[in-house]
Each structure stands twice: as C-alpha cells, then as structure tokens.
Amino acid sequence: MESMGGGSALQFRVGQPKLFGFNHKCKKEHSLQLIDLNDLKLKTHTNFKLVLSHCHKDSQTPILQSGNFGASFDENWLLKTKGKEVASCLNGRNIYLVGMMGSGKTTVGKILSESLSYSFNDSDDYVEQAMGGTSVAQIFKQGGESFFREYETEALQKLSMMPRQVVATGGGAVIRSINWRYMRQGITVFLDVPLDALARRIAAVGTDTRPLLHFDSGDAYTKAFMRLLTLSKKRSEAYANADATVSLLTLAACLQLEDVLDITPTAIATEVLVQIEKYLRDNNR
Ligand SMILES: Nc1ncnc2c1ncn2[C@@H]1O[C@H](COP(=O)(O)OP(=O)(O)O)[C@@H](O)[C@H]1O
Numbered sequence: 001m002e003s004m005g006g007g008s009a010l011q012f013r014v015g016q017p018k019l020f021g022f023n024h025k026c027k028k029e030h031s032l033q034l035i036d037l038n039d040l041k042l043k044t045h046t047n048f049k050l051v052l053s054h055c056h057k058d059s060q061t062p063i064l065q066s067g068n069f070g071a072s073f074d075e076n077w078l079l080k081t082k083g084k085e086v087a088s089c090l091n092g093r094n095i096y097l098v099g100m101m102g103s104g105k106t107t108v109g110k111i112l113s114e115s116l117s118y119s120f121n122d123s124d125d126y127v128e129q130a131m132g133g134t135s136v137a138q139i140f141k142q143g144g145e146s147f148f149r150e151y152e153t154e155a156l157q158k159l160s161m162m163p164r165q166v167v168a169t170g171g172g173a174v175i176r177s178i179n180w181r182y183m184r185q186g187i188t189v190f191l192d193v194p195l196d197a198l199a200r201r202i203a204a205v206g207t208d209t210r211p212l213l214h215f216d217s218g219d220a221y222t223k224a225f226m227r228l229l230t231l232s233k234k235r236s237e238a239y240a241n242a243d244a245t246v247s248l249l250t251l252a253a254c255l256q257l258e259d260v261l262d263i264t265p266t267a268i269a270t271e272v273l274v275q276i277e278k279y280l281r282d283n284n285r
C-alpha cells in the first residue's frame with residue numbers, strides 16, 4: 001500500500017493501480033474506503049484501518065450517512081478526528097478563511113469550527129451587527145464600497161482580539177494590507193474554487209446579498225462569470241499570500257469527482273485541516 005502523495009492525505013493506492021478513496025458518491029455497486037490512520041497520527045493506532053462502506057448501486061450516497069450535504073459517517077469521523085488533532089497544535093490561534101464570493105467560506109467555516117471546538121464568526125455578519133442590522137448590500141448602497149471596507153477592517157481588528165475562532169472573511173478582505181496585519185495573528189487559508197464553478201453556484205443562488213456581483217438582466221451565469229473574472233484578476237496575488245491553500249480542483253481529482261461542486265463541505269473542511277497541519281509542520285509553528 002502506498003500513499004499517493006501530493007495535494008491531499010485522503011487517498012491511497014492499493015496493489016494494482018486501483019484507487020480507493022474518501023469518496024462520498026458511490027459510482028460502483030460497492031465501494032471500499034481506506035483511511036491511513038498513520039497519516040492521521042492517531043496515537044492509539046499504528047496500522048491501517050479498513051473502512052468498508054456498502055452502497056446500493058442506485059444510491060447516490062453511502063448508506064452510512066449523517067449530517068448535512070450528504071457527508072458520510074466516515075467523512076464526519078475523519079473530520080472530527082483530524083479536528084481534535086489540529087486543535088491541539090493551534091494554541092488557540094484563529095483560522096481565517098479567505099477566497100472569492102461563494103467559495104464556501106461560511107459553509108465550510110461553520111463545520112470546521114465545530115471540528116476544532118472553536119466559535120464561528122462571519123466578518124460580513126459582524127459588520128452588519130456593527131451597523132445595527134443593516135445588510136451588506138444596503139451598506140454598499142448607502143456608503144459605497146470604501147465605507148464598507150472601513151467597517152470590514154474594524155470587524156477584523158476586533159475579531160483578531162478573540163481567540164479560538166474560525167472567521168469567514170468577505171471575499172475582498174484580502175485587498176487591504178492592514179487586514180493582513182490582523183489575520184496574520186492567526187492562520188489564513190485560501191479556498192481556491194474555479195471561477196466557472198463559482199459562477200454556476202452564484203447564478204443558482206442569486207446575487208441579492210452580493211452587491212459587487214449584482215446584475216440587472218441577461219444570462220446570470222455569464223454575467224457572474226465576467227464579474228468574478230475581473231475581481232479575481234485584481235485579487236489572485238493577494239489570495240496567494242495565505243498561509244495555506246485548499247484547491248478544489250486538486251481535491252476533486254483526488255476524490256475522483258468530475259465536478260468540484262460535488263465535493264462536500266465536510267471533505268473540504270477536512271482538507272483545510274490537512275493543509276493547516278502541513279503549514280504548521282513545514283514552518284515549525
Ligand atoms: N461544498 C459545498 N457543497 C454544496 N453547496 C455549497 C458548498 N459550499 C458552499 N455551498 C453553497 O454555496 C453558496 C455560497 O457558499 P458560502 O459558504 O456562503 O460562500 P462564501 O461565504 O465564501 O461567500 C451557499 O448557498 C452554500 O450553501
């Protein structure tokens with residue numbers, strides 16, 4: 001048995017070139033899932049554990065299933081285990097999720113915070129509360145983007161003073177260097193999602209809460225894509241400053257999924273933990 005190496009710790013090659021992995025969708029009648037407990041650095045186990053989950057051929061998700069978004073029992077177990085392990089290395093440092101609008105910072109952040117026994121905060125929500133409940137869209141309308149950015153910086157400053165938190169930042173938080181001064185007190189993780197996938201997601205949920213992407217008419221996907229492209233060109237360098245990156249393209253390939261939108265938030269949160277652990281290890285932090 002050999003580790004595949006590379007991006008994710010969640011896959012292994014067994015014997016002949018047949019991949020067994022951490023896959024929430026069953027494409028075959030039966031699926032085997034192998035988890036390397038050594039890689040998880042579990043102190044009480046030293047050998048590989050074979051986890052066999054049995055899926056009916058017509059079923060889209062494993063029979064063993066719990067939680068939202070089709071997260072399997074195995075996925076939840078892995079997340080919880082990894083969360084405990086990483087929490088013990090963090091010494092209360094905050095985790096800041098950065099990435100484009102709709103990349104899943106809030107969705108993944110909530111699950112991640114539970115796994116670490118951390119609190120969760122969304123900087124947009126924090127700004128809205130500071131503004132007496134005025135929505136982000138309304139703040140943009142009333143004061144413009146720079147007005148919103150001032151409050152966003154204030155929110156990040158306040159959040160940086162509270163330990164043991166996962167913070168979902170707004171997509172544009174990375175463009176102000178002062179925000180990095182606050183976020184650098186913790187660990188920053190970039191959720192790297194292809195623009196096409198973001199545009200599909202945003203076109204499906206609408207742009208009412210995301211003023212920078214709001215479009216009046218026309219093909220929702222194309223307009224979202226074009227605006228995301230413009231924003232991403234301005235921001236990609238800033239996102240690259242993050243301490244760790246979770247690439248959904250790499251993760252989808254590891255999980256043998258054709259569409260990055262099929263990756264569960266639980267699997268993404270687990271990969272965030274794997275990348276944080278790698279960052280801590282590589283940097284002796
Ligand atoms: N892995 C995922 N699987 C399915 N839906 C997701 C996933 N991640 C995010 N979503 C959905 O995409 C939308 C945007 O996600 P959100 O977490 O609000 O992104 P962000 O906070 O980065 O703007 C939400 O409707 C959310 O439910």
Ligand SMILES: O=C(O)C1=C[C@@H](OP(=O)(O)O)[C@@H](O)[C@H](O)C1
Nearest residue numbers: 100101102124170171172210211
């Ligand atoms: O990318 C951006 O500039 C913004 C992203 C939004 O947050 P999400 O990334 O949580 O959608 C919100 O802060 C505001 O609409 C501006």
